Amino acid sequence: MALASGVRFAPRALLRPWALLRGTTLGRTEPAAGGGGDGARRFGSQRVLVEPDAASGVAVMKLRNPSNALSLELLTELVISLEKLENDKTFRGIILTSDCPRVFCAGLDLTEICGRNPAHCAEYWKAMQELWLRMYLSSLVLVAAINGACPAGGCIIALSCDCRVLADNPKYRIGLNETLLGIIAPFWLKDTYVNTIGHRASEQALQLGSLFPPAEALQVGLVDQVVPEDQVQSTALSEMARWLAVPDHARQLTKNMMRKATADRLLRQRDADTQNFVSFVCRDSIQKSLQAYLEKLRQRKG
Numbered sequence: 110m111a112l113a114s115g116v117r118f119a120p121r122a123l124l125r126p127w128a129l130l131r132g133t134t135l136g137r138t139e140p141a142a143g144g145g146g147d148g149a150r151r152f153g154s155q156r157v158l159v160e161p162d163a164a165s166g167v168a169v170m171k172l173r174n175p176s177n178a179l180s181l182e183l184l185t186e187l188v189i190s191l192e193k194l195e196n197d198k199t200f201r202g203i204i205l206t207s208d209c210p211r212v213f214c215a216g217l218d219l220t221e222i223c224g225r226n227p228a229h230c231a232e233y234w235k236a237m238q239e240l241w242l243r244m245y246l247s248s249l250v251l252v253a254a255i256n257g258a259c260p261a262g263g264c265i266i267a268l269s270c271d272c273r274v275l276a277d278n279p280k281y282r283i284g285l286n287e288t289l290l291g292i293i294a295p296f297w298l299k300d301t302y303v304n305t306i307g308h309r310a311s312e313q314a315l316q317l318g319s320l321f322p323p324a325e326a327l328q329v330g331l332v333d334q335v336v337p338e339d340q341v342q343s344t345a346l347s348e349m350a351r352w353l354a355v356p357d358h359a360r361q362l363t364k365n366m367m368r369k370a371t372a373d374r375l376l377r378q379r380d381a382d383t384q385n386f387v388s389f390v391c392r393d394s395i396q397k398s399l400q401a402y403l404e405k406l407r408q409r410k411g
């Protein structure tokens with residue numbers, strides 16, 4: 110872990126994410142619509158589109174999976190895109206947003222843990238830990254432009270950013286609703302919540318599985334700005350400019366000082382956390398409630 114300018118905090122090679130890729134198109138580069146020239150070449154994969162702007166040093170990363178549920182492939186492609194931008198000195202910030210109408214991120218892809226064997230659940234959970242660690246400790250400025258619903262794992266993705274801008278639409282609720290599914294947020298999700306909204310608010314919100322509409326999310330401190338839907342992107346860019354106005358080394362070291370203890374706690378207990386997750390989700394009773402929840406989601410659609 111270097112501590113000079115160009116600081117890199119994210120633990121390297123915790124996993125080899127590319128080993129998880131199954132025939133994705135990652136790494137493909139294509140000209141951005143309507144333009145060529147420096148910084149206008151976008152790259153990405155099937156599930157993550159990256160639109161880099163070399164001039165500003167900011168890349169927009171768009172999730173484009175169905176409902177942006179965090180499938181193993183999406184987690185892996187996110188880690189790889191993040192790493193690619195972190196390794197390119199041109200970039201200082203990422204705006205994370207959704208290309209999927211009305212949903213920022215639906216959280217864990219429940220089909221990855223429902224009816225799967227323990228080995229698959231373990232592989233999946235390690236990929237989730239990996240993404241959180243890399244985002245939470247990223248040396249880049251991460252701004253979440255939340256343009257849709259943001260429950261559970263989606264909220265965690267947003268909370269691992271430095272700043273959150275939420276579209277003012279009552280359907281776009283955000284929070285950790287795990288208890289309502291009969292599951293329990295692990296300690297590092299709880300820690301991230303507490304770090305953001307404080308102990309008492311987390312105690313209530315976690316137990317109740319609260320999903321906050323925009324005004325309440327702002328009030329409790331879960332997001333930093335609530336703006337009309339058509340201003341989410343421009344506001345995220347203004348926020349980014351504010352964060353990038355600070356010298357990188359000072360901001361990065363401060364970020365590390367604020368977040369390291371929380372990340373270290375997971376790093377120390379990563380295997381035990383994986384085992385807990387697997388033994389919990391593989392219980393018959395939990396499998397039954399996940400199955401029922403998925404069924405309800407599918408029926409609601411019809």
Ligand SMILES: CCCCC/C=C/C(=O)SCCNC(=O)CCNC(=O)[C@H](O)C(C)(C)COP(=O)(O)OP(=O)(O)OC[C@H]1O[C@@H](n2cnc3c(N)ncnc32)[C@H](O)[C@@H]1OP(=O)(O)O
Binds near residue numbers: 175262292295389
């Ligand atoms: C034990 C450790 C816990 C770890 C901590 C993390 C936990 C989690 O993240 S659990 C997941 C929690 N997520 C949710 O509760 C969200 C569930 N989804 C929704 O509420 C909605 O889908 C929506 C608000 C995100 C979007 O609504 P809408 O645009 O109306 O889309 P549909 O409801 O019609 O869904 C479309 C399609 O997507 C499937 N789907 C939605 N969410 C998930 C998901 N999390 N995992 C897997 N699949 C999901 C849904 O079933 C539909 O599928 P199809 O019918 O096949 O199109």
